Amino acid sequence: MLIKAIIIDDERPARAELKKLLQAYPEIEILDEAQNSKEAIEKIHEHNPDLIFLDIQMPGQNGFELLSELVSAPKVIFTTAFDEYALKAFEVNALDYLLKPVDSKRLAEAIQKLSAQFQSQVQQKENKTVLTENEQFFVKDGDKCWFVKLSDVRLFESAGNYAKVYFDNYKPLILKSLNALEERLDEHHFFRVNRKHIVNLKWISKIEPYFNGGLLLELKNGEKIEVSRRQSAKFKEMMSL
Template sequence: MISRLTRALIIDDERLARNELRRLLKEFPDIQIVGEASNAQEGLEQIQSLEPDLLFLDIQMPDKTGFELLEMLDKVPTVIFTTAYDEYALKAFEFNALDYLMKPIEPRRLADALQKLRQQEEKEKQQLLGRGVLSENDQVFVKDGERCWFVKLYDIRLFESAGNYARVYFGQNKPLILKSLNALEERLDPRVFFRANRKHIVNLRHIEKIDPYFNGGLLLEMKGGEKIEVSRRQAVKFKEMMSL
């Protein structure tokens, strides 16, 4: 049993579907519904203001799809897709979805999905209890296939999301590790590593150049030549953090 409430947001353009999911979730007292939205734009605004732990997210909506909504986020909560269409299942898991529920949602399938959520949260909790935040001088072991490295975090200039994996940039190397960007962010020192957008965490020590960018964002050029966009929302945090 998880020790805290999981704050959930329902995003679905069908009012009856939202009501039915609310009804089903009454059986799970550890799930707190903090809001609901009928389209992607409303969903974006509520995610930014409410910061939910979990999204119940429809895919086909009038303005933007659920996938397009996730692409607008800097940090994606845990996602359970709820949809009447089965052809999006493969793409859903490219977004690290916890589960994919077909409408009408079966109570048993909902219970299975929430059991996965409990297991995931317990695993993350144990990892955090067992491991503290890493400093830039800590050395980490990186393995990709048959190749292995011991790398100081100071020398890693960039982490890039690749589905369930993350690509680690240091020197001329770009190995993949089986860690999500969210899990990495929990362990990295926020004074050194900054979440630029949904797909990238950058090492502030390795920024070569900063330029204004589209729609109030920033464009970072890393010492390795990579160009990383900082979203408008994250650009505000970046400027606050880097100012005197």
């Protein structure tokens, strides 16, 4: 199992030292390097890595601000000279937090944890089937209950660990995160347009250019949803626009 990674650090010697340590792990393929957040975001979207080794203190945006820019973040191992960010690092679900200079034993522990998580994800994906648009699912909201066909759902909206399901004139909550839904939904019918929304492609009636290189979608019922600038490139490619 090959794990594709990018090293993000403003210090060239730190990047070189980490690359040297990672030579002991042939399962980790270093795709690229970046020295600041702007460059890192571009390279993450270009390569779509499984993992980033991320410094926190960098010129411009710091590591946490970088992560907030991403629609869907890869796994993160922080590498930093400062220990005061450890609690915040785990609040954003970082896989590990390594202090510089990186100790080879601590790196080994992080890679072991990483490998275990990837193996678990592979097994979970093998056990999960993609939901087709013709399948139904059960929704309960207070005293109301529905069997909802996926083709009738025009939109999913993030609400923390829940998601709002938009169908007919209803928008009840289900106990599924948007990330979990994205894994199960057929990408030929549903598209993650931004951090908060997944849209049913068959419900789109109009596509217009929007601010900062983004797009604005109008659904058949008149609702308008913005496609983020970064997702717009994917959307255009998929729709051959």
